[in-house]
Amino acid sequence: MGSTLSADLSLYKRLLSHVIPHWKVFMLSIVSMIVLAATDPAIPALMQPMLDGAFIEKDPKTIAIVPFLFVGLFFLRGISSYIGNSALQWVSSKVIMDLRQAMFDRMIEYPAFYHDQNRSGEIVSRFTFDVTQIKEASTNAISTLVRDSLSVIGLLAWMYYIDWLLATICLVGAPLIATIISIIRKRLRKMSRRVQDAMGDITHTLNEVLDAQKIVKLYGGQDSEKQRFHKINNSHRLFSNKFAMAANASSPSIQMVTAIMLALIVYIATKLANADSLSVGDFVSFFTAMAMLLGPLKRLAGVNEHIQKGLAACESVFNILDAEVENDTGELHLENPEGRIEFKSVNFRYPASEKYALNDISFTIEPGETVALVGESGSGKTTLVSMLPRFYEPVSGYIRYDGNDIRELSLTSLRRHIAFVSQDVVLFNDTVRNNIAYGDLYDASDEAIYDAASAAHASEFIESLPDKMSTLIGEHGTRLSGGQRQRLAIARALLKDARLLIMDEATSSLDTRSERHIQSAMENVKKGRTCLIIAHRLSTIENADRIIVLDKGKIVEQGQHQSLLELNQYYARLYQVQFSDNFSA
Numbered sequence: 001m002g003s004t005l006s007a008d009l010s011l012y013k014r015l016l017s018h019v020i021p022h023w024k025v026f027m028l029s030i031v032s033m034i035v036l037a038a039t040d041p042a043i044p045a046l047m048q049p050m051l052d053g054a055f056i057e058k059d060p061k062t063i064a065i066v067p068f069l070f071v072g073l074f075f076l077r078g079i080s081s082y083i084g085n086s087a088l089q090w091v092s093s094k095v096i097m098d099l100r101q102a103m104f105d106r107m108i109e110y111p112a113f114y115h116d117q118n119r120s121g122e123i124v125s126r127f128t129f130d131v132t133q134i135k136e137a138s139t140n141a142i143s144t145l146v147r148d149s150l151s152v153i154g155l156l157a158w159m160y161y162i163d164w165l166l167a168t169i170c171l172v173g174a175p176l177i178a179t180i181i182s183i184i185r186k187r188l189r190k191m192s193r194r195v196q197d198a199m200g201d202i203t204h205t206l207n208e209v210l211d212a213q214k215i216v217k218l219y220g221g222q223d224s225e226k227q228r229f230h231k232i233n234n235s236h237r238l239f240s241n242k243f244a245m246a247a248n249a250s251s252p253s254i255q256m257v258t259a260i261m262l263a264l265i266v267y268i269a270t271k272l273a274n275a276d277s278l279s280v281g282d283f284v285s286f287f288t289a290m291a292m293l294l295g296p297l298k299r300l301a302g303v304n305e306h307i308q309k310g311l312a313a314c315e316s317v318f319n320i321l322d323a324e325v326e327n328d329t330g331e332l333h334l335e336n337p338e339g340r341i342e343f344k345s346v347n348f349r350y351p352a353s354e355k356y357a358l359n360d361i362s363f364t365i366e367p368g369e370t371v372a373l374v375g376e377s378g379s380g381k382t383t384l385v386s387m388l389p390r391f392y393e394p395v396s397g398y399i400r401y402d403g404n405d406i407r408e409l410s411l412t413s414l415r416r417h418i419a420f421v422s423q424d425v426v427l428f429n430d431t432v433r434n435n436i437a438y439g440d441l442y443d444a445s446d447e448a449i450y451d452a453a454s455a456a457h458a459s460e461f462i463e464s465l466p467d468k469m470s471t472l473i474g475e476h477g478t479r480l481s482g483g484q485r486q487r488l489a490i491a492r493a494l495l496k497d498a499r500l501l502i503m504d505e506a507t508s509s510l511d512t513r514s515e516r517h518i519q520s521a522m523e524n525v526k527k528g529r530t531c532l533i534i535a536h537r538l539s540t541i542e543n544a545d546r547i548i549v550l551d552k553g554k555i556v557e558q559g560q561h562q563s564l565l566e567l568n569q570y571y572a573r574l575y576q577v578q579f580s581d582n583f584s585a
Helices: 002-016 020-039 042-056 060-107 112-117 120-162 164-171 174-211 213-218 222-274 280-322 381-387 411-416 432-436 446-455 482-496 512-526 561-567 570-584
Strands: 341-348 358-365 370-374 396-401 418-421 500-504 530-534 546-551 554-559
Touching: 002 120, 002 280, 020 042, 020 060, 020 120, 042 060, 042 120, 042 280, 060 120, 060 280, 120 164, 120 174, 120 280, 164 222, 164 280, 174 222, 174 280, 222 280, 341 381, 358 381, 358 396, 358 554, 370 381, 381 500, 381 530, 411 418, 418 482, 432 446, 432 482, 446 482, 546 561, 546 570, 554 561, 554 570, 561 570
Parallel strands: 370 530, 370 546, 418 500, 500 530
Antiparallel strands: 341 358, 341 396, 546 554
């Protein structure tokens, strides 16, 4: 239990470090809560002179002053409550915003294998759900602890002032209450983690079905997806109910202990009043203070629920903040590279696999040379080109760009000189212009953007759009056809004007007419650039300077199209299969 408590304290200190930058506003909230707490014992304190002085002794001065004191007291409470709660809301919203921003800044620097190993739905859930659970623990819990602890201390002090014996009886139940809180704390943490995991499953499933909604409908997957979501949704409900049941058990337990103490106190106070040891005003004042204790005690008992929920969320959020980012230790910068690429004895395997995806890969691409990679699916083509921008790191061997080991180059410098067009087109819910001139290209001139669009054979359809370059293309570019989306991606790569151009079957979604235009444009684009092309249709790379054939992560052949056909081995068999398939079609 000690180690768990120590870990909780360490986690909580780290959470509070995100509150410290906003300490001025937070202190305003705390001061307001202190003022509010200080007015709590003032309420029962005013009951005593009101009853004894006004009703029993009928003192005119007391009768005149007490009503004004009550009005002033509750006016002060109202002002303090408003300022305290407003300041607290401001701080908590800032903490959540800061954490989300820190999470996003960290996440966007993650290496590719992190995204390979973690479901996007779980990551989204941490941003949308887990981080909001921190709100109660980061600010509201502290405010509750400060305000209600001071209220309890003030009310107890007043009760001791009236009668020490009755006040002491109130404290008898404290150890029992502490034991109840400790038992429930463990249960709350466990259930809170499961609620968060279940919410991640919900988000993941929702994202999956939304992205694949056409396939779901086409293959009649509605019923199975409904059942899958119902199962996950029900798991979240069950864990939420278990959390609520554990949380709800604390208040009745504490209230029962308090009720027993209350009954005992009323009995003893009645005896004292009958013996004239306690005035009516003292009794009502004491009883009022004791009744007012129930609210702060209940909130103090309930604060554990929020803290445990927040700490469980902290573990999830801090896991994102603590995950390793890309290894960017390179210090060299490329200014005007020629585009010479060299792979030397490169081996690579994915973290979760024992099998090598690339095995002893060695080849050199001279500046301005166009090299095509071919092979069956799973042969390692995409993995190989993904290593050039250092999305993945070699297990052994090295890759050089213009004679420099790419690990010695800064990631920014390396990637600035690489353009990539994938068959899986990535577009954003923005304008046509901003999708072409993305990121570092944002300040490109309109003329350069139009030239890139024209070279990619995209200007024709862009001019037909309602707002031309300013047209919003929708999420993932859904308002465009597949060919149009791919042409925008090509235009973006052309605008970058990088020395190394990587294309993963970049014309696969184009119709025959558009493909001819693109192929013609690409012949001009290739001049002066080093090009590495992943080819699925071998007919598109017949004019490549060299073709490298991969099989199960190894280079099995390389040479020009005609010489490889004459070898009549692996490449020739691939070509014959595709030729016969095309002929049959």
